[in-house]
Amino acid sequence: MNAALTSLVAVFATLAGSTLTFLFQRHIARQAERFARDQQLWHERIGAYSAFAAALTDFRRSQNDRWHLEQADPGGPQFLSAREASYQRRADATAALCRVHLVCGESALLRLAQEALEATTGIHGAQDEQDRAGRGEAARLALERFLAGASPRAR
Template identity: 35%
Template sequence: MEAIIASAIAVLGTLLGSGLTLAFQRRTTDRTHAFTRDERLRQERLDAYATYAGTLLNYRRSLIHLWFCLHEQPPPEDPEAVRPRTYDLRSEAQEALFRVQMLTDDETLSRTAEDVLAAVTELPRTDSRPELDTRRRETRDAISALVRAAKRHL
């Protein structure tokens, strides 16, 4: 009888040990998967934020060049040659914005990113050089502020 009780205790101990090992392995696996998922999301956000900021800068530069083509005499380049590049860059900026908006959980950051694109788009609608210079400074600062805000979400 003692042999049966000892065997039963041994079997229960083995089952308990196996169960605890399984629970710890499952928890470790879940943590590893969560860490991997979080790191992948962080990398995707970093890529999206950096791409958006770079695209905004290129779009901004193109719009400023378009302004000079429209307002300087003689124009440095035919405005009709510059417009298609500007439209392409605007499309790239909008695509990058959509990617940022899909990856961020922060509604404020999403709205700020959208507002910066709108401010940059308004650049060529200025009538004077001093107004253009002011908006250039404002959009440059807005892009920098957006990058700093995005950095907090990485």
């Protein structure tokens, strides 16, 4: 009887050990999967935020170029080319904004990105040099507010 009890305890201990090992390994696997997913999302966010900042900076430069060339020769070929370039830079910035939207998950941060795009869009409508400079500075500051909001998510 003693040998049977010992065998039964041994079988139970083996089953308990196997079950605990399985549960522990499953927990570790889930943690590793979550960590990998979080790392991937972190990389995606950094890529999206920096691509948006770069696209918006290019768009702001093209808006300034467009404004200056329009002042010099409103119907000239250089202005028309600059206007087309600004349309393309806006499309690039809008595409980058869409990517931010996909990885962002925060409405406040998305709102900051949209405000930065809108501020940049308005540069070409300036009435004079002082207005253009003010609008350009407002666009730059709007981008800085976006980056300040994105920064904690990128660390």
